[in-house]
Amino acid sequence: MAIHLARRIWTTLEPLHDVVYFGAPIKDAGVGIGLRGYWQTYFAFRAAPLGAVTAGTVVATFAGFHPDMIGKALPDAWVRSTPQQSLDARLTVSTGLLRGAGAGSAECARAVELLVPVQRGADATGRALFAANAELPLSDDPVAALWQLATTLREHRGDGHVAALVSHGLTGAQALVMQVAAGKVPESVMRAARGWSEREWSDNVDELRARGLIKGEPTSSSLTVSGAELLRRVEASTDDAAWNGALAMLSQDASAELAYVLGPLVKQVQASLVPPINPIGMGNE
Template sequence: MLWHMAIHPARRIWATLEPLHVVTYFGSGVKESALALGLRGVSQAYFAYRAAPLGAVGAGAVLATFSVYHRDAIARALPAAWEHTTPQHCLEARLALSTRVLRECGAGSAEAARAVALLTPVQQSADPTGRALFAANAELPLPEDPVGALWQLATSLREHRGDGHVAALITHGLTGRHAMVLQVAAGKTLQSVARTVRGISEQEWSDAVDELRAAGLVVGEPTSPTLTAGGGDLLDRIERATDESSWRGALSVLSQDAIAEVTTTLAPLVKRIRAEIIPAASPMAMGEVED
């Protein structure tokens, strides 16, 4: 549950679209799709698939835009992936994979088409300033298949929010590593999962905890930090800034009725994805969106 925060409409939409997007990374067949392209496995596929809209970029561009990964973890995947495949092939593979997984989870053409009709104007009017991952995804053509189009729109809009979240972290003087420690301290994800998946060594994690402890934001050992009142307040401010940036920069074109329709229509699909596709121990730090 969020720290003393009323639920912003932008957060409700994010809680609907984020699970749709991440089937690319957690759905069945990810490893097989990667191997078919000549990639080494799921980790390399993650970086190549997500970065593909940017072109054949290297570790630097991905570090700047993804924010929470160690450079070495990225460098093991990119630019080496482009020796085996192309960004275009990755775009095709991730779309085919995601569309199939969404359909297997119950996504129907009619509700997908309705959500696409509501979300397309959001993407078209969204402000791309400083939002590289959003802008690159928004330039991709929407598939004719409404389920595929829904996945692409969900991806573009979650990257819009993600880009804004990185900006909020920078504004508040935090690195991506600090952000992961704060999410662990807030109980949103496990230290062992967050550190391992992001490629952060025990010493680097400990150093980040020490920095936040010195700033009065967390207490406790590196393996089990907890937020102080000041840390909770800072996390609230960052999340509010992210919500407001997402809302003003894109989502405010949706009426309250449209928000209710999108979230309600897609709720059964989202529930199934969260129950069957997203691992219980994941670094996503989504938690539950509650009133």
């Protein structure tokens, strides 16, 4: 089966964005501006474009994280720091990580040239994280600008993915269970990274099993035929929304050039910064 061009572009841009999650200096960057540990840094850095938002806003927009996990980080993060400090810190540390992985100004500048029109023309309807990121100014540093563009377009796809989950009758937590059942991420990794207890995870497994979407036990579930078809439709809707809402502005030649120009950097980031097993599932793409 041919891979949707929107998904191919995602596999190029997602690892560049992901340095803000997996780079070793991220926690220290957050602590350096007053934040408390890795997870408060994660939520503050990612939510910062939205402003000093509440935990409820992040529960709704991020999708999949346990509300209590988010509640431990927000709004306390905004007492310890400010959204602008988080924006500055995340850009600085992410740019440094990309440079450390070999990002050069020339190839990044070309990628920025290709992606700026895509961001400007992208549809923001129902895409809060995308819209908030799109309003941030782009740096004159092409490496920093590339990270921000990769982030903005990544959130565009993510917002569309959340919409696809809702339209197909899945909650954020159920979507995680489905990804585990599909074999993309181990249950132990996904459940811990998103803050769900064993009991809560098991309850979601029970609900999906009752709908005929998965089979097996909570730690060893798999998709049924119906479950695999539902997940395929969700992913197809996500790809279509990303393509029709933004990425179709790239010609096939421009998409190929983007992958070619950024290919060496993406490989180095994946090899040195993004763990092969992670909650995003990039190692399985």
